[in-house]
Amino acid sequence: MKTIIKLTRYGIISAARSRWILGYTAFFFLASEGLMRFGGDTSKAVASLLNVVLLLIPLVSIVIGTMTVYNNRDFTELLLSQPLKRGSLFAGQYLGLALPLTAAYLLGVGVPLLARMGSTDSVTNAGLVLMLLASGTALTHIFTALALVVATRYDDRAFGLGAALLLWLMAAALYDGIMLAVIWTFRDYPLEMPVLAMSILNPIDLARTLVMLKFDVAALMGYTGAVFEKFFGTALGMSAAASALLFWVLAPFGLGMKIFAKKDF
Amino acid sequence: MLAVCVFGNATAKTHDLYPSHEGGVIARAVSGAQAGDTLRLHAGVYQEHDIVIRKPLVLIAAAGDEHKAVIDATLKGSSIVFVRTSGVTMRGLVLRNVPVSYMNDNAAIRVEGAQNGTFENLRIDNALFGLYLATSANCHIVGNVLRATKGNESSSGNGIHLWRCDNITVERNDVHGHRDGIYLEFNRHALVRGNTSEGNMRYGLHFMFSDSCAYEGNTFRNNGSGVAVMYSRFVRMTDNRFLNNWGAAAYGVLFKDITDSYMAGNHFIKNTVGLYAEGVNRTKIEHNEFRENGWALKMLGSSSDNVFRFNNVIGNSFDVTTNSFGSENRFIHNYWSRYEGYDLDRNGLGDVPFRPVRLFSVLVEEQQPALVLMHSLLVNMLDVAERVIPSMTPEALMDVAPSMKPFEITTTKAQTAIRKN
Amino acid sequence: MIELRNCTKRFGEHTVLNGINLRFEAGSVTAVLGPNGSGKTTLMKTILGLVRPESGEMFIEGESVLGGAEYRNVIGYMPQIARFQDNLTARELIAMIRDIRENPPGSREEELCAMFDLAPHLGKQLKTLSGGTRQKVNAVLAFMFNPQILMLDEPTAGLDPIAASTFKDLVLAEREAGRMILLTSHIMSEVHELADTIVFLLEGNVYFQGASAELLANTGENTLERAIARLLQEKNHSAAFELKNLKTQHFSA
Numbered sequence: 001m002k003t004i005i006k007l008t009r010y011g012i013i014s015a016a017r018s019r020w021i022l023g024y025t026a027f028f029f030l031a032s033e034g035l036m037r038f039g040g041d042t043s044k045a046v047a048s049l050l051n052v053v054l055l056l057i058p059l060v061s062i063v064i065g066t067m068t069v070y071n072n073r074d075f076t077e078l079l080l081s082q083p084l085k086r087g088s089l090f091a092g093q094y095l096g097l098a099l100p101l102t103a104a105y106l107l108g109v110g111v112p113l114l115a116r117m118g119s120t121d122s123v124t125n126a127g128l129v130l131m132l133l134a135s136g137t138a139l140t141h142i143f144t145a146l147a148l149v150v151a152t153r154y155d156d157r158a159f160g161l162g163a164a165l166l167l168w169l170m171a172a173a174l175y176d177g178i179m180l181a182v183i184w185t186f187r188d189y190p191l192e193m194p195v196l197a198m199s200i201l202n203p204i205d206l207a208r209t210l211v212m213l214k215f216d217v218a219a220l221m222g223y224t225g226a227v228f229e230k231f232f233g234t235a236l237g238m239s240a241a242a243s244a245l246l247f248w249v250l251a252p253f254g255l256g257m258k259i260f261a262k263k264d265f
Numbered sequence: 266m267l268a269v270c271v272f273g274n275a276t277a278k279t280h281d282l283y284p285s286h287e288g289g290v291i292a293r294a295v296s297g298a299q300a301g302d303t304l305r306l307h308a309g310v311y312q313e314h315d316i317v318i319r320k321p322l323v324l325i326a327a328a329g330d331e332h333k334a335v336i337d338a339t340l341k342g343s344s345i346v347f348v349r350t351s352g353v354t355m356r357g358l359v360l361r362n363v364p365v366s367y368m369n370d371n372a373a374i375r376v377e378g379a380q381n382g383t384f385e386n387l388r389i390d391n392a393l394f395g396l397y398l399a400t401s402a403n404c405h406i407v408g409n410v411l412r413a414t415k416g417n418e419s420s421s422g423n424g425i426h427l428w429r430c431d432n433i434t435v436e437r438n439d440v441h442g443h444r445d446g447i448y449l450e451f452n453r454h455a456l457v458r459g460n461t462s463e464g465n466m467r468y469g470l471h472f473m474f475s476d477s478c479a480y481e482g483n484t485f486r487n488n489g490s491g492v493a494v495m496y497s498r499f500v501r502m503t504d505n506r507f508l509n510n511w512g513a514a515a516y517g518v519l520f521k522d523i524t525d526s527y528m529a530g531n532h533f534i535k536n537t538v539g540l541y542a543e544g545v546n547r548t549k550i551e552h553n554e555f556r557e558n559g560w561a562l563k564m565l566g567s568s569s570d571n572v573f574r575f576n577n578v579i580g581n582s583f584d585v586t587t588n589s590f591g592s593e594n595r596f597i598h599n600y601w602s603r604y605e606g607y608d609l610d611r612n613g614l615g616d617v618p619f620r621p622v623r624l625f626s627v628l629v630e631e632q633q634p635a636l637v638l639m640h641s642l643l644v645n646m647l648d649v650a651e652r653v654i655p656s657m658t659p660e661a662l663m664d665v666a667p668s669m670k671p672f673e674i675t676t677t678k679a680q681t682a683i684r685k686n
Numbered sequence: 687m688i689e690l691r692n693c694t695k696r697f698g699e700h701t702v703l704n705g706i707n708l709r710f711e712a713g714s715v716t717a718v719l720g721p722n723g724s725g726k727t728t729l730m731k732t733i734l735g736l737v738r739p740e741s742g743e744m745f746i747e748g749e750s751v752l753g754g755a756e757y758r759n760v761i762g763y764m765p766q767i768a769r770f771q772d773n774l775t776a777r778e779l780i781a782m783i784r785d786i787r788e789n790p791p792g793s794r795e796e797e798l799c800a801m802f803d804l805a806p807h808l809g810k811q812l813k814t815l816s817g818g819t820r821q822k823v824n825a826v827l828a829f830m831f832n833p834q835i836l837m838l839d840e841p842t843a844g845l846d847p848i849a850a851s852t853f854k855d856l857v858l859a860e861r862e863a864g865r866m867i868l869l870t871s872h873i874m875s876e877v878h879e880l881a882d883t884i885v886f887l888l889e890g891n892v893y894f895q896g897a898s899a900e901l902l903a904n905t906g907e908n909t910l911e912r913a914i915a916r917l918l919q920e921k922n923h924s925a926a927f928e929l930k931n932l933k934t935q936h937f938s939a
């Protein structure tokens with residue numbers, strides 16, 4: 001445990017000095033600041049940010065994650081030649097990536113949004129912002145874990161990057177395409193529950209749904225919205241959502257750890 | 266103690282009324298009064314109900330006692346005042362605590378078969394129905410405040426309820442917390458103007474089978490389902506504000522089977538659906554503002570020969586949804602915030618047509634759960650694809666010359682003047 | 687003392703270590719030689735636990751260590767020229783390794799930094815350092831804890847002659863101090879200068895193991911380079927042919 005903390009700390013120091021993380025933070029900061037300044041109220045800014053967050057966080061986390069693992073390959077070997085357990089090294093590697101990415105996101109988006117959460121903003125808006133921050137954090141952790149799986153599994157850098165992008169595309173768009181096809185094919189049937197199930201299974205869809213339900217957008221969705229709101233309003237629904245997100249962190253993390261433990265360097 | 270004093274000449278007397286322990290002060294005064302007399306109520310609480318008026322009388326609060334003379338039914342009886350004749354005026358009184366009944370339409374003031382009634386500056390609290398007019402004509406309902414606070418849809422009544430009336434003016438009233446704020450059925454020539462109807466359980470304004478009525482400058486906010494306008498002709502709705510009607514089955518205005526009507530200068534802001542039109546024909550919708558609604562306009566069923574022009578359609582999740590793809594309706598010269606065309610000849614109108622129906626909205630109309638994909642990358646890509654390959658969207662429904670700039674939405678009178686210039 | 691018993695490692699179809707048995711004694715320098723792809727690096731990585739053999743056992747001081755992590759406390763490893771893309775400075779890297787190896791016995795970091803004249807470079811980020819300087823940093827990392835076992839993979843590649851000579855002195859001093867040193871190198875003069883024992887690997891097998899003098903005597907050559915060449919010639923024709931092929935592939939790749 002102590003070793004994991006040490007490794008994480010060095011990962012954070014290293015990440016904090018890199019240009020990409022500065023750029024990533026700056027991008028989120030400028031986007032949120034701009035939207036807050038010129039876009040009007042918090043809920044509008046969050047609506048616009050949601051698109052960016054859902055697109056960019058998974059993409060950046062998985063690409064940066066994969067690239068960092070490849071770039072640190074020699075460094076990892078050096079660390080492996082030290083009296084370290086592989087599990088600690090893997091966990092340190094994961095946290096050293098996921099935590100700076102999360103911090104960058106929380107700083108970039110959280111500061112402009114929360115700084116303006118004055119007395120004028122309602123509790124609803126606070127809930128909205130917190131949900132946006134929480135979902136972004138979850139997505140960061142999930143896609144960092146996926147990045148580690150890909151980069152650990154495939155030694156070929158180009159192939160790994162391709163696989164990472166494919167994975168991102170699957171979660172960000174292809175899955176929704178399949179969902180849309182299912183909805184269209186079975187349009188004569190009541191689909192609220194299947195759609196609910198499908199949107200829980202994909203972390204990007206789940207994150208989007210959770211934030212959207214915090215908007216008053218749920219009203220647009222009529223009966224579907226009511227079903228969704230009712231489901232996610234219950235302790236069961238929220239714990240299902242939380243478990244799904246947690247699953248998407250732990251499953252790739254566990255898989256990556258397993259591959260890492262057996263891997264030849 | 267003498268509760269009633271009599272003044273005045275032989276033709277029309279004024280009776281001053283004060284509250285009394287004996288009760289029945291108003292009822293006795295009414296039966297004792299002559300046609301044309303005035304009953305002047307002084308401050309205090311009169312615990313009475315079922316006061317029936319069969320002769321033209323004036324019931325008013327004494328000068329300086331406006332809204333201090335309270336007729337309290339203490340949740341007993343049916344209506345508080347039952348007007349069964351023409352020429353009755355009530356002004357400045359407070360009426361309260363009309364009991365809930367599932368059998369009778371208990372009202373603070375019930376008017377039947379009356380002409381030329383005036384009900385003004387009244388305050389009606391906690392009544393099942395507030396003002397209930399049936400088979401009456403030429404009445405004025407002006408400047409009243411109606412507040413109902415409890416109950417649900419089935420155990421509450423309408424604020425201002427007009428049934429089979431003609432030429433009624435409903436003006437500057439403020440209705441809150443009823444089932445329907447203002448309700449009209451089988452009316453002709455009603456004028457509903459400058460009212461505020463807010464936080465009512467079902468509709469802010471609800472009317473059916475009421476031809477040739479006009480609704481001007483009213484504000485309908487935050488009602489359960491918005492405003493419902495059904496089975497009527499020659500409806501004129503101008504300069505109204507339909508705000509924050511947000512809920513699974515809510516809309517700014519529901520138009521159902523409306524023909525030959527006119528809608529202008531209205532603001533539809535933050536409603537689930539701004540204007541929901543079903544079976545609407547030969548209706549002109551112009552110079553309205555649709556802003557930040559889920560859907561600005563849903564046009565369904567057999568709607569045809571409508572004109573939708575000079576409107577601002579800004580920042581709605583969906584601009585137009587329709588399930589009929591014919592070109593029966595004309596959309597032209599509207600300002601669409603989603604429009605990304607250009608104006609090379611600088612005539613203020615875009616050179617490429619705008620198609621307000623998103624492919625995604627067609628999908629959503631077909632199967633609502635598809636809405637979970639809103640804001641997803643896929644749907645955003647669909648939108649881009651639509652713009653690049655417009656053939657994907659319904660061809661017929663489009664604005665061939667959208668306005669490049671939003672319109673200034675002024676009152677309709679000002680607009681008429683502008684258009685003449 | 688390290689002992690490998692029947693260690694086998696395959697990468698797919700390719701057998702890199704073919705049931706290898708080896709012993710390395712304290713107070714000696716062993717050079718692991720062989721053509722490219724003969725399994726030198728894999729052998730080192732197996733000892734370090736970077737590569738997990740399919741079968742076989744490894745003992746350090748008689749204790750089975752394969753799969754463990756603690757045993758690396760007694761090993762210092764100097765990898766082939768490493769390309770760190772990391773943003774850490776040299777000083778931070780050294781501090782980090784010291785931090786990870788909890789309670790390392792008497793650190794020699796300052797002495798070694800002075801020896802390799804590293805002071806001006808310690809504050810720079812690793813990715814900005816030249817290959818030779820990084821190699822010096824690696825040397826510091828490998829030697830700083832006085833490990834009982836030293837694994838040096840092409841240690842002098844990239845070092846300038848002065849640093850190389852300093853380095854060789856360091857290795858010899860460590861041998862005198864009773865360390866077990868394992869080394870790979872392509873520079874035969876260096877091997878000749880440093881190594882007491884030579885392990886010659888060919889296609890995953892130990893083709894020769896013994897003192898370098900023994901190798902010279904056996905082959906009748908007077909330089910190691912020629913002795914190795916002779917070893918290869920002696921190998922049967924088909925194998926030599928394969929080897930040639932292997933080399934051609936290597937160069938064309």
